[in-house]
Amino acid sequence: MNKTRLHKLQAAGWKVGSASDFLKLSSEEIMLVELKLSLASALKQARAKRHLSQVDLAQRMGSSQSRVAKIEAGDPAVSLDLIVRALFAAGVTRQELQRALGPKDKIAA
Amino acid sequence: MNKTRLHKLQAAGWKVGSASDFLKLSSEEIMLVELKLSLASALKQARAKRHLSQVDLAQRMGSSQSRVAKIEAGDPAVSLDLIVRALFAAGVTRQELQRALGPKDKIAA
DNA sequence: TGTAATTATGTCAAAAATGACATATATTGT
DNA sequence: ACAATATATGTCATTTTTGACATAATTACA
Numbered sequence: 001m002n003k004t005r006l007h008k009l010q011a012a013g014w015k016v017g018s019a020s021d022f023l024k025l026s027s028e029e030i031m032l033v034e035l036k037l038s039l040a041s042a043l044k045q046a047r048a049k050r051h052l053s054q055v056d057l058a059q060r061m062g063s064s065q066s067r068v069a070k071i072e073a074g075d076p077a078v079s080l081d082l083i084v085r086a087l088f089a090a091g092v093t094r095q096e097l098q099r100a101l102g103p104k105d106k107i108a109a
Numbered sequence: 110m111n112k113t114r115l116h117k118l119q120a121a122g123w124k125v126g127s128a129s130d131f132l133k134l135s136s137e138e139i140m141l142v143e144l145k146l147s148l149a150s151a152l153k154q155a156r157a158k159r160h161l162s163q164v165d166l167a168q169r170m171g172s173s174q175s176r177v178a179k180i181e182a183g184d185p186a187v188s189l190d191l192i193v194r195a196l197f198a199a200g201v202t203r204q205e206l207q208r209a210l211g212p213k214d215k216i217a218a
Numbered sequence: 219t220g221t222a223a224t225t226a227t228g229t230c231a232a233a234a235a236t237g238a239c240a241t242a243t244a245t246t247g248t
Numbered sequence: 249a250c251a252a253t254a255t256a257t258g259t260c261a262t263t264t265t266t267g268a269c270a271t272a273a274t275t276a277c278a
Contacts, residue, residue: 024169028170028194028197028198029194031197031203032190032193032194032197034203035193035203035206053253053254053255054254054255054256055253055254055255058237060133061137062237063236063237063238064236064237064238064239065254065255065256066237066238066239066240066255066256066257066258067236067237067238068255069254069255069256069257070256070257072255072256073255073256073257075257077234077235077236078235078236079188079189079190079234079235079236079264079265080188080189080190080193081141081188081189081190081235082235082236084141084144084189085137085138085141088137088140088141089137094140094143094144094210095212097144097210098207098210098211101203101206101207101210102207103204162223162224162225163224163225163226164223164224164225167267171267172266172267172268173266173267173268173269174224174225174226175225175226175227175228175267175268175269175270176266176267176268177225178224178225178226178227179226179227181225181226182225182226182227184227186264186265186266187265187266188235188264188265188266190265191265191266
């Protein structure tokens, strides 16, 4: 998930200690991962609610079944873009997406 | 933004008409673009509110000033992942992110 | 006005993500 | 148990995205 970490120095030096810097970056990455997992979960629900198979959804979004499976499995090598595209393809509205970002994900029948 | 479109046929054929299929894909892509633009806007606000320069933010997220500029400019070749990472690096909470997804983006002083 | 700081734009090699495919493993209905 | 159907997992060539860098344009402030 990280890149060419700790190169820094673009303009001025130091700004943040290396230890807290490390922790900060980690926590932000954790937030992103958690966000993705929430949306992956929301996708599973949305797809189930509409009785779509992974193949169906893959067709709708111009992707493949295996990729849909990976999205729902929370595969780290899946972009947020793809997850959100899947949600939209599954018929999720922006408002529903917003709700899915909330603390408690309600399971509507 | 699209890929190897219209290859289809994974399992069964047809499922959706090509015309409405085209429109559907377009509308979903539009939704994604709009979402990105909203978040780009939210980032600009968040960064301004905290008096961070693009260089500051770039350092915080281990990226570069030019990339931050591109995020905020709504450059289509910027991933949702990067946008959200920028928001988190700018100190935006998940709850605030949720609000930013709402219909009206309130401009808090 | 100048000049320092900030932001915008373009390019590119390297890194990451993608769709497609094969195939394994459930799950469901008979 | 069997056969469909659905989902999971692994691999890989191609496409997309990335950070870095150069540099232009804009803004702020003396």
